[in-house]
């Protein structure tokens with residue numbers, strides 16, 4: 001949703017699902033990733049990307065048929081911490097040395113500080129807009 005050019009030739013979109021539906025306000029929701037895959041075990045070789053954007057689901061609770069669930073997906077209530085820990089580890093694995101990870105999180109239900117405990121390193125900087133955080137990490141940028 002946040003890419004200015006949604007057809008940018010350098011972007012590889014990955015999601016675990018494909019979906020085409022209509023939201024309650026009549027807008028179309030199309031989730032058509034280039035790669036269907038799991039962020040806990042990404043189908044990419046080590047050191048494949050200079051830039052990774054990790055935008056996992058942030059909701060632990062949402063209505064079964066809600067537009068929020070359709071649009072953002074939902075965390076697994078039992079395993080979300082381990083899932084995100086594995087997701088972060090995979091982001092760093094597929095980044096080249098000194099590659100950049102941009103992480104987006106909305107802390108409506110889970111505080112950003114609880115999520116940052118799951119990342120292998122601390123972010124370098126970031127920006128907060130309301131409850132949404134954009135954080136920037138670098139692989140090997142801590143030394």
Ligand SMILES: C[S@@+](CC[C@H](N)C(=O)[O-])C[C@H]1O[C@@H](n2cnc3c(N)ncnc32)[C@H](O)[C@@H]1O
Pocket residue numbers: 001002003014015016017031037038039040055056057058071072073074
């Ligand atoms: C916040 S949305 C991402 C929205 C996307 N950045 C955009 O702008 O359109 C989170 C997405 O993560 C996906 N997801 C949930 N668990 C996943 C997993 N284990 N691996 C890959 N994608 C997953 C959901 O299907 C959902 O579409």
